[in-house]
Amino acid sequence: MTNQILIAGFGGQGILFAGKFLAYEGLLEDKEVSWLPSYGPEMRGGTANCSVILSDTKVGSPIVSEPDILIAMNLPSLDKYENDTVAGGKIFVDSSLISKKVARTDVDAYYIPATAMASDNNLTGLANMIMLGYLIKKTGIIPFENIDRALAKVVPARKQDLLGLNKTALELGYNYEG
Amino acid sequence: MSDKVLMKGNEALAEAAIMAGCRHYFGYPITPQTEVAAYMSKRMPKINGVFLQAESEIAAINMVIGVASTGKRVMTSSSSPGISLKSEGISYLAGCDLPALIVNVQRGGPGLGGIQPSQADYFHATRGAGHGDFHLLVLAPASVQEMVNLTFKAFDLAEKYRMPAMILSDGTMGQMMEPVSLDAGEIHEYDKSWALTGTKCERKPNIINSLCLQPEELERLNVERYERYKIVERDEVMYEEYMMDDADVCIVAFGVAARVSQNAIDKARAAGIKVGMIRPITLWPFPKKVLLDTADRVKAFISVELSMGQLIEDIELATRCKKPVLLCSRVGGMIPSTDNVLDKIKEADKIGGAN
Incomplete structure (x- = not known):
């Protein structure tokens, strides 16, 4: 089993962090994983994206060009990657930032107003984790029980006060009934 | 874990x-x-x-x-x-x-x-x-x-x-x-009696220099x-083989190009094409011998590289141009896709006459 995950949005939305969290979850599940960010000027306010692969076998190319899971956190990302998603894949859309619907009929589309949920719950900046919580619920690619372990790995020591907020955001997404 | x-x-x-x-x-x-x-x-x-x-x-x-x-x-x-x-x-x-x-x-x-x-x-x-x-x-x-x-x-x-x-x-x-x-x-200890560590008046000074004005001496060096x-x-040659046992086509690639090639090989194998890879780990010394030996049993090589045809020269030299070497490359910051490599594998597989 291999999951090719592409997370895409604006720089500053925590795209790379979300990817890192997923990669650590995979590692803690003894999967083969890779995490590849876009880097350079495009990150500084432009689009950012991140390829994450979780696999039971050795990862070949770390570049996700045909995702089976796409997380789109802005309209340009959905426009750019919707057609690259494999048939039968899953597309997660932050519906508070993207009003458009997924046009493809051969993929499963999931909508969650993550950015609005984040600001309504004093979790500004954590729409990324709300998206991930929802993704874990809908895909089951990693067990939700283990989120604490991966969070402890990806939240730096000097920011441990943010651990609880990240967890709240993940739970909010996980429990979202859309 | x-x-x-x-x-x-x-x-x-x-x-x-x-x-x-x-x-x-x-x-x-x-x-x-x-x-x-x-x-x-x-x-x-x-x-x-x-x-x-x-x-x-x-x-x-x-x-x-x-x-x-x-x-x-x-x-x-x-x-x-x-x-x-x-x-x-x-x-x-x-x-x-x-x-x-x-x-x-x-x-x-x-x-x-x-x-x-x-x-x-x-x-x-x-x-x-x-x-x-x-x-x-x-x-x-x-x-x-x-x-x-x-x-x-x-x-x-x-x-x-x-x-x-x-x-x-x-x-x-x-x-x-x-x-x-x-x-x-393990960290090996090698002789470093040549190093400049201070003589403490106990040994002759070492000299480290690349200037040598005597042609005979410079030639000797x-x-x-x-x-x-x-x-x-x-x-000290290092390389890794992937699916080479029965391969008719041999990809040569290093670094990220080898990672992409691995995916392409898996796809090609699923379609019944016998393709493998020799991945040089040392680029100098280049794995010349294994490539020359391989040239006798495959029908073509493919150089997958993120350059305009540089690695391909070493493949042609090592194999003495015994077999065709195809080039699959993207440059400028682009990376060949799995399908780019797969297309090249199919092209190489059409070349007739394996030994």
Whole structure:
């Protein structure tokens, strides 16, 4: 089993962090994983994206060009990657930032107003984790029980006060009934 | 659960260098290599090491020459344009027979080029890293784990043969994160009686110099150096084979190009095409013998590279053009897709007449 995950949005939305969290979850599940960010000027306010692969076998190319899971956190990302998603894949859309619907009929589309949920719950900046919580619920690619372990790995020591907020955001997404 | 940690290639390489005993780092920031310098700036002061951001790449490589002269493990890192600036110093390291590590996290060129991954410094690393007759040991990692393992290896080989070593990486390897195990491995002790450590009035002074105005003497030094290179070529070639047992088509690729090729091979195999890969891990010494032997049993080779046809020349030389060598390449920061490689595999498979 291999999951090719592409997370895409604006720089500053925590795209790379979300990817890192997923990669650590995979590692803690003894999967083969890779995490590849876009880097350079495009990150500084432009689009950012991140390829994450979780696999039971050795990862070949770390570049996700045909995702089976796409997380789109802005309209340009959905426009750019919707057609690259494999048939039968899953597309997660932050519906508070993207009003458009997924046009493809051969993929499963999931909508969650993550950015609005984040600001309504004093979790500004954590729409990324709300998206991930929802993704874990809908895909089951990693067990939700283990989120604490991966969070402890990806939240730096000097920011441990943010651990609880990240967890709240993940739970909010996980429990979202859309 | 494993004891592996998730690290960026650049950071893993830097930590590996420290574990290998490197306590001197001189560099200058440049994308996509900057994490090496950033990591060193955090770590070195804590372990009584030296991190120094030089005023330029040229200054940094000359600082490397200084420390290397004392027999201590030392390194610098940069990306393509910065490596060009270091070229003079690399030639001096070779001329002085000094071990040192130079890391090139390649980006698109020529000139300032771009900042996305590339392998277009292949010629520079394997042929023209500076003026004069010399070689660098050139190691090409294809995973974050190899960024670690080959850093140990590079320091070791550099000291063993008293010559500079280069890690030829690229933006993908530098920026990606993979699980990595940071086992230091054994550090071998080599004779360093040549090093400038202070005579304490107990021995004759050592002299480290690349200037030699006597043609006979300079010729002798060159010939002796090439005798050493012969031993390196005989003993230190590293490569990895993937699905080569029954292969009719052989891909040759290193670094990220090898990773993409692996996916393409898996797809081609699923479609019944017998294709495999020989992945050079040392680019110098190049795995000539295995390629020449392979030329007798495959019908074609494919060079998958992020350059306009550089690696392909070594494949043609090694195989003495016995079989066609096709080129599959993207440049400028682009990376061949799995399907690009797959199409080339299908094209190669149509070439008739396997032996």
